[in-house]
């Protein structure tokens with residue numbers, strides 16, 4: 001899979017992309033990730049990429065010229081254009097289903113915003129898939145892009161050592177349950193014991209217990225979840 005990341009802060013990705021899972025996936029050729037600086041497509045000696053909003057208001061907006069030129073250049077580098085994702089708080093909210101949808105693409109192009117975001121004509125010209133990683137505001141799209149790269153990379157065949165572990169993770173599989181409690185050594189810690197069933201060696205009982213625990217954990221999460229505020 002190929003992922004292009006378009007950002008004003010390419011240095012932020014250096015150590016992230018060398019991390020154990022992603023570093024290995026890249027050296028083994030499973031993932032090809034390329035980071036491009038949007039500022040390289042700005043004009044003039046100051047290479048200006050942002051300006052004040054018409055009509056007033058706080059902060060600066062990303063100008064359409066450099067952003068659109070950068071996206072077009074990156075799209076033209078490969079035979080087939082990538083699926084263009086714009087990171088923005090108002091986009092569709094990322095969840096495991098959306099991660100799976102993105103992981104099915106052959107190529108992703110992730111566009112990171114900064115400052116007060118993008119001039120509307122970036123949206124209107126490029127028609128990106130607008131994605132948010134949650135209902136809160138970050139300073140830039142870089143961390144959001146890292147979230148997407150990390151979550152998608154886990155689903156690329158061969159990237160995880162143990163494919164079965166991904167299938168058993170929270171939100172995966174048909175029922176999309178969250179994972180129940182897990183235990184490792186020691187068998188007793190400060191008076192708390194590992195449930196007897198996990199030590200029984202009875203795989204059928206263990207599987208049934210785990211499923212019951214996952215259902216209970218999912219129900220608890222549903223019961224205690226505070227839904228986002230709706231418009232009045």
Ligand SMILES: C[S@@+](CC[C@H](N)C(=O)[O-])C[C@H]1O[C@@H](n2cnc3c(N)ncnc32)[C@H](O)[C@@H]1O
Nearest residue numbers: 087088089113116117132133137138140141144
């Ligand atoms: C400070 S934010 C701009 C917020 C914008 N003025 C608004 O109110 O929607 C700057 C950039 O960070 C990124 N960003 C911030 N929060 C995000 C989120 N929840 N999900 C994805 N990207 C986000 C976007 O790329 C955005 O253009």
